[in-house]
Amino acid sequence: MTEERNFRQYYYKKCGFRLEDEVEEKKSVEILSLLKDPFLDVHKLRLFCLRFSLPAMYRLMVWKVLLGILPTSQDSHKFVTDQRNQQYKDIHHGLTVLRRISSQTPEEEILFKMYLLDQGCLPFEETNMRRDPRYSGFLSIARGVCSLTDDRIEQYWISTKFFSYFHQLDEDFQSMVDKTVICLKKEDCDLKLFHHLEQNNVLDYLPLIDWFRGCFGDVLPETSFERIWDKVIGGSQTILIYVAVSIFLTFKRPLLSMNNTDDMITYLRKIPTDCGDRVVNDALEMWQKNGGYLIQPDTDIHIDKSI
Structure with missing residues (x-):
């Protein structure tokens, strides 16, 4: 079936048909249809992610729903976002008071320290933190997230939730x-x-x-x-x-x-x-x-x- 589909795509391209445009249009129509519902269907959103690549303008929102950062009820998004923002500020302020971060601390390392503090396992020694087996994996994911969004709060929540979700595969x-x-x-x-x-x-x-x-x-x-x-x-x-x-x-x-x-x-x-x-x-x-x-x-x- 896959070989037949690939052959047909190749044939249509040779004849001048723009299949990519049709796929992009289908993706946009389908994702808009899924996102307009007051209660988002997580099952269908996951299936969409497996069938297609998410359009860039909707990617972070869909990720946040699938990772549990935002609820499925769209009416609750503003309230939950406000709570997430306040929680971010509290954790960041805690690290500042403890003098564990400064303006020179790399952003991805700040995110990792915030993650550890929120988990109640931030070590006293920096060297012990860097020996943590989660250290390099988290920083790699965090650097990737930081390249996708400049919003510090989004960076924190997507990095930590994606890492927590993926960490179960250890x-x-x-x-x-x-x-x-x-x-x-x-x-x-x-x-x-x-x-x-x-x-x-x-x-x-x-x-x-x-x-x-x-x-x-x-x-x-x-x-x-x-x-x-x-x-x-x-x-x-x-x-x-x-x-x-x-x-x-x-x-x-x-x-x-x-x-x-x-x-x-x-x-x-x-x-x-x-x-x-x-x-x-x-x-x-x-x-x-x-x-x-x-x-x-x-x-x-x-x-x-x-x-």
């Missing part, structure tokens, strides 16, 4: 690494790249778990990772496996030309901005080919564990 990160290896072997037709990475221990030394824990916020450019986060917030963390595989396959040729493990790991740590969309598009295509778009999210937070 026990599955190693299995995601194992599934990445399986998927790479499947997608790398001649296995040249797989054997090359294996011989140079790249798969052992590359911080794949850090990639997953930070949801590629520090790896992909901001114009690309937001489409991946749509799927994760929609209920499918499996998309992250395909992103990792897509990165390997996209840079197959330069990787095969390298014989130094450190050079390959350094090369893979930061994806060039002009390659981000290609990586994400290929990842989404693989994900869809394997049935990702068919996932039916539950009314509660759904964690897709299929591959």
Whole structure:
């Protein structure tokens, strides 16, 4: 079915039809229809995130509803937003009084300290905070959120709620690494790249778990990772496996030309901005080919564990 759809899309494009415009129009009509209801349907919003990428102008609002920052009742949004704003100010003021933040403190670190203070587990020593296994993953997500909005209150709530939602996957990160290896072997037709990475221990030394824990916020450019986060917030963390595989396959040729493990790991740590969309598009295509778009999210937070 996927191959037939892709062939038809290719044929229509060759004939001059603009299918992208039709899809964008369909997306806009559908999301507007979902957002005009006084009570938002979380199930349908999640399903929309899995079927499409959210239009930029609605992305943050939909994320906030799906992450529980805003309630499903739109009449209550103003009241809840006011309460969220006050809570942000109280936590930020608490850190200021404790002299744990200053004007020189990076914004993402401020957000992490606020998160820890709100959780009642902010350590006295800064070094202990940086040893926290959640530290690098939270900062990666927070930097990604900060690149999407300049609103400090939005930055805090989206970062903390997304991290809390995603943090429940901690026990599955190693299995995601194992599934990445399986998927790479499947997608790398001649296995040249797989054997090359294996011989140079790249798969052992590359911080794949850090990639997953930070949801590629520090790896992909901001114009690309937001489409991946749509799927994760929609209920499918499996998309992250395909992103990792897509990165390997996209840079197959330069990787095969390298014989130094450190050079390959350094090369893979930061994806060039002009390659981000290609990586994400290929990842989404693989994900869809394997049935990702068919996932039916539950009314509660759904964690897709299929591959």
